[in-house]
Amino acid sequence: MTQSTAGSASDRQVEPTGPRRALIAIYGTFALAATARAGVQIATRFHEAPLAYVLSLLSGLIYIGATVGLTTRRRFGRPLAWASCGAELVGVLTIGTLSLADKKAFPDDTVWSDYGSGYVYIPVILPILGLAWLYFTRNMRHPTSVKA
């Protein structure tokens, strides 16, 4: 069963709801997991690897931003999702490279270390999927009805 993508009065395709909801589910999971993990690490053993834990918290906040950006139908939703997914991609590539190049700076892993290998590389794949979705739906109308 496929979503209707037929043209509308405004002559623009209606965006399918499925991919958005799947992305929300995955981003929501990572928002929760990364933020909770960073919260526990900062609360219990911040001194061991402050940089790694702060970066973990930052990644958690970015995942929250992406989740909110994808969920909300307000005007700032799409820019927020663009910014979050973009920051995520830059972050995971930068941290991934640095964590391999300079092991000393990262005595403990972040969510983004080694390009997210601790999370079956989802952290590096997810922003690409998110950005691709934002790109391909950029000219589509938001579905007027929330119901599928």
Add this chain to the structure above:
Amino acid sequence: MALVVVLEAALLVQSVIGWLRIKGSGIDEPVTFVAYSVGILAPLAAAFYLARIERTRWGSIIVCFASLVAAVMTLRLAALWGLLGG
């Protein structure tokens, strides 16, 4: 979808047994364990809701992902309990 309900019920039983036996279990991080045992109930519940409103293959994909998350979290629970030699 019925399977999701069964799985969620099984996870709830698992968590409750965990809470009841946590005293005297001597695990290192009881707070983390409780957080995981509560958190593990969330993904399938959320996936159930999303799959109900998204009756396409995307709904199935969401349920697949949530099941995977539940499996990983079960492994983490087992590791925290000291069952995996960790």
